Amino acid sequence: MIDSRLLLLIPMAVVLGLGLWRFTHFVMARRRLPYQSRTALNSPTEQAFYAAISRAVGTQVIIACKVRVADVLEVRFRKRHRRDRRWWYHFRQISAKHVDFVLCTPHGGRILLAIELDDRSHARSDRKRSDRFKDRAFASAGVPLVRFTARRQYDAETIHTKIAPHICLTTPKKDRLNDKL
Numbered sequence: 585m586i587d588s589r590l591l592l593l594i595p596m597a598v599v600l601g602l603g604l605w606r607f608t609h610f611v612m613a614r615r616r617l618p619y620q621s622r623t624a625l626n627s628p629t630e631q632a633f634y635a636a637i638s639r640a641v642g643t644q645v646i647i648a649c650k651v652r653v654a655d656v657l658e659v660r661f662r663k664r665h666r667r668d669r670r671w672w673y674h675f676r677q678i679s680a681k682h683v684d685f686v687l688c689t690p691h692g693g694r695i696l697l698a699i700e701l702d703d704r705s706h707a708r709s710d711r712k713r714s715d716r717f718k719d720r721a722f723a724s725a726g727v728p729l730v731r732f733t734a735r736r737q738y739d740a741e742t743i744h745t746k747i748a749p750h751i752c753l754t755t756p757k758k759d760r761l762n763d764k765l
Contacts, residue, residue, distance in 0.1 A: 625649060625650065626649055626650070628736075629701060629703065629734045629735070629736070630649065630650075630684060630701060632735075632736060632737060632738055633684070633685070633699075633701055633732065633734075633738050633743075634647065634649065634685070635738075636737075636738035636739065636740045636743055637685065637699075637738075637740070637743050637747075639740035640740040640741070640743040640744040640747070641687065641744070641747075643690070644690070645687045645688060645689065645690065645696060645751070646687070646688045646689070646690050646693065647685055647686075647687060648685065648686045648687075648688060649684070649685055650682055650683075650684065651682060651683055651685070651686045651698070652678075652679070652680075652681070652682050653678040653679075653681040653682060653683060653718065653721065654675065654678045654679045654681075656683065656686055656695055656698060656722075656725075656727060657678055657721055657722070657725045657727065659671055659674045659675050659678075677717065677721075678721060681714065681717075681718060683698040683699065683700055683718070683729070684699055684700055684701045685698070685699040686698050686699070687699070687747070687751065695727055696728075696750065696751040697727065697728040697729070697730055697747060697750045697751060698722060698727060698728070698729045698730070699729075699730050699731075699732065699747075700715070700718070700729060700730075700731045700732070701731075701732050701733075701734045702715070702731050702732070702733055702734060703734035704734075728750040730746060730747055730750065732746070
């Protein structure tokens, strides 16, 4: 009699074990998300600009890359309640947009200006509309938005000259400015 019970329990345990394994495998497979790491944060053009602007500003400012506009600007009035449609309307307009670079003070992180690199895609009508909105939003907030045409190489002295009126920069050493990437 013991043998017949044991013969019944073994297949039941195997079926239960297989069922548990399949269920766990199915649940774990559903938990894996379809993401992978990008090879680099910045495009080659952005990397070239970063190298040039680093020479242009030295250690006088912090350079942040690919910053969400909602992290630079905020909606001027407060939400009255969780479903305040007016606040959400304005927040959604800036929450999914980014600028290429933001310059901040090294102590305290006060925002000095934002930078956009305009490549060929900025000639499309939807990008022109987005650029006009960004220009208006940054002007409204009193944060300078400086635009540069995207290229393979950048001159640090030209960058320095274009951003200097917006922030207080001492002139970096001439040899560092003249290096081109």
